[in-house]
Amino acid sequence: MSTQVILPRVMQIGAGASEQVPAVLESLGCSRPLIITDKMMVELGYAGIIQSRLAEHNLSAEVFDDTVPEPTVASIRAGVERVRSGSYDCIIALGGGSPIDSAKAIGILGKFGGEMRDYKFPRIVNQAGLPIIAIPTTAGTGSEVTRFTIITDETNDEKMLCVGIGFMPIAALVDFTLTLSLPSRITADTGIDALTHAIEAYVSRKASPYSDSQALSAMRLISPNLRRAYKNGADQEAREAMMLGSTLAGVAFSNASVALVHGMSRPIGAAFHVPHGLSNAMLLPAVTEFSIPAAEERYADCARAMGVAQQSDSTELANQKLLDELHALNDELQVPTPETFGIDRSEFFDLMPTMAEQALQSGSPGNNPKVPTAEEIVQLYERLW
Structure with missing residues (x-):
């Protein structure tokens, strides 16, 4: 019996891995990223560091920081509207599991439309949404290398499990130095x-x-x-x-x-x-x-x-x-x-x-x-x- 293994196309692991964003974007043929993160990552300066690193290579990135700790249908909808109002060709997901999970959902809905409930398990989502470069800042969820996302329907408090290759980031930059400030x-x-x-x-x-x-x-x-x-x-x-x-x-x-x-x-x-x-x-x-x-x-x-x-x-x-x-x-x-x-x-x-x-x-x-x-x-x- 064989086993199918699904991984990001690119994985950079170790101190300073997050500094490789420009090179990864170039290797993927992407140049118009949207950074999806949360307000803490902005306050700590991590989003700004990514923007500065991109600017050194004549690239710019806007920031969407309205993700919430347990992603909801409403918070995802706001991110989808942001994606559709721009001309982004990829997403940089920066933060813990919630921003990365949010980015996965936004990447699919931003490209294919519909409602989050349309994509919940047992449906298997294998269509490729916007490419996601995941940069985790916590050592926990592993969302940077998984084909899952979990979004809460706040109307009935159901945590919807969404599964498929379409939710797998195309790249994961795993930099432990980003966790040093975690409480x-x-x-x-x-x-x-x-x-x-x-x-x-x-x-x-x-x-x-x-x-x-x-x-x-x-x-x-x-x-x-x-x-x-x-x-x-x-x-x-x-x-x-x-x-x-x-x-x-x-x-x-x-x-x-x-x-x-x-x-x-x-x-x-x-x-x-x-x-x-x-x-x-x-x-x-x-x-x-x-x-x-x-x-x-x-x-x-x-x-x-x-x-x-x-x-x-x-x-x-x-x-x-x-x-x-x-x-x-x-x-x-x-x-x-x-x-x-x-x-x-x-x-x-x-x-x-x-x-x-x-x-x-x-x-x-x-x-x-x-x-x-x-x-x-x-x-x-x-x-x-």
Whole structure:
């Protein structure tokens, strides 16, 4: 059985990779980029640095900075209007997962029209939108190397998963120096997001030898360096390892898909505005414990790759060490429960059946080693409280 692998055409990885924007544009035959980012990237000067670098090569780029932390249909519509009002031939997506996810959606809708709902899964979007050069500034989502985007329909709080080659950036410039200014909370949330990507890709029913190699490498990089980056944001060695680990995890799950954690995470984020990485972190220990009986050897491999279990440990012991580590990680990185995050209890419990159905409709739980029923998902939500 063969495995199809989808990657950006160009990948530049390492310190200073983001400085290669002009050369990448030239190699792609593009000269009229629109920078899609958020206001923080403008305030920190990162968008201006890209503009200056382009100006040195007689290129100019306008900026659209009205993306939002969890992209919505309305925020995407504003970006599409901006694209259609200009004569841009490509998009530079600068920022964390939200600006990059926004750029993916804007690139498709800006070229082909329609509404975001027209492109949600199970439709597979293989048409090429405007070329996207992705420059991530967080070590977490891996969106720079994935064929996914997630957009929230604010009319019903549904997080719509959109899938296909059309959402894959044409180039990814992965520069860990852009993460050095990240605050500890974002470092923690995005880091656990990346770890979740790696674990879920490895235990996914769609895993392959290729995705396995990327996922295990990602775990080896992320696990020993997440705490270091969280405690000392200036630790360049840890930051570099986290950034590469995040990208490898993105490659892994883009080709093997995510599973139950992500399926359950999206409805929490949409209904209660919990950052995506944080809701993943809330779920990871409980979902892992639920899933281990269906993939004991696979989860034990994860524990060993993360360095929390020895090669000589039994499968059972390795899995217990994995669960202990996931709980300890949440404690050390101060991951809240839904209650301590500030979610209203009655609202959370009332929405559980709806969130369970939305999780199942996303398709991600179907990739889980143990495929849950709606009732089992509700029980897992209850455990989180």
